[in-house]
Amino acid sequence: MPNWCTTDYTFLGTRENTQKLYDDLKKTVDIDRSKEDKPFTFLGNSYWLGYIKKSLLPDVKEELPARGEISYIEETIDDHDNDLASLKLTTETAWVACSELMYKIAEKYDLQLFYYSEEPGCEIFETNDTDGQFYSFRYMVDHSEVGIEYYDTWEQVAAAVNDLTGIALNDISESHDKLSEYNSDDTFLVINEISVV
Secondary structure, eight states: OOOEEEEEEEEEEEHHHHHHHHHHHHHHHTSOOGGGOOTTSSTTOTTBHHHHHHHHOTTOOSOOOOOEEEEEEOSSOEEETTTEEEEEEEEEEESSOOHHHHHHHHHHTTOEEEEEEEEGGGTEEEEOOTTOSSOOOOEEEEETTTEEEEESSHHHHHHHHHHHHSOOOSSGGGHHHHHTTTOSSSOOEEEEEOEEO
């Protein structure tokens, strides 16, 4: 059983191209594939990335990792300045993101692709959104009582940690040692820095 990697994707481009991608995705996932169902496979799940690849990229013959599914497609397309629009979706995939597939889809529809990918077991916390247009956060904090929170700056993280624990941190390199006394069987607080790739 793999660790599941959650990845949020945002496709950005002209409204016409964004709408075309949305329509093609919906057409694919709306197909009833229940008769194809087999135990321990994605067959039968119309949101499986294998079906997405086959439907949206029929001319691409190269193998693209597709071990996962779309878990969410936003129902509306967001309009932006300059006749641009964006569509958001989320995938759950085995171990790592299937970004190569998503980049091929973005290329086909002449769209830009932005993403944030997270798989704590493999310590994957990364985004390609260098300017923070859609994914501006650079830190993920997981606290036993509060849950998961995302922060754009270290200063925001340090303030939150201080509020939650009373521990002052100057930078992330201090977090392991200074939080070790706080992390116990009853409480925990973990800080993950998000890589920009």
